[in-house]
Amino acid sequence: QKEVEQNSGPLSVPEGAIASLNCTYSDRVSQSFFWYRQYSGKSPELIMSIYSNGDKEDGRFTAQLNKASQYVSLLIRDSQPSDSATYLCAVNKVEYGNKLVFGAGTILRVKS
């Protein structure tokens, strides 16, 4: 079982729709969770971090965490073509020196 699992996609949504990206993780002691966005040929860019169960909103982005189900999600409201990228879910293993374990990423395509 992979430590962090994501559906590779591509996930295609029309412009203006809500994009829902999902991630599951295997290590129950994980405490910090991150969503990075990576455009083709560019470096990962942090868009959301979440540490507690529930929802965290930042502009058009909402991260959701459910530690009991070991599940993290990212919702993008009013999706724009500029949101088209690969979204990487990452789990922080502080007990291993702040080691970030990444999922394989979900490709999102927003069609205008």
Place this chain on the structure above:
Amino acid sequence: DTAVSQTPKYLVTQMGNDKSIKCEQNLGHDTMYWYKQDSKKFLKIMFSYNNKELIINETVPNRFSPKSPDKAHLNLHINSLELGDSAVYFCASSLRWDTQYFGPGTRLTVL
């Protein structure tokens, strides 16, 4: 101002050569990392240093040797390059165990 910078951006070399990649951060962070992203875009940590001390050393061939001369710099030296070393190498930094910020990457191609 560039927060995390890497040089070179592209590196093309022959098998068997030795090469280095340099990383510098001006964020005042105390922890730096090297990640490798392979052709399938899977991003995996290789090393991390905290205050010049090696903290994480994943299962990486000993041909890879990181060096941290000070908190702001972390270099990666690779000996006897192999075809399988072709990838994008990202440097990242953080303040202690906080959020990690990535550099622009170095695309290494081994011929």
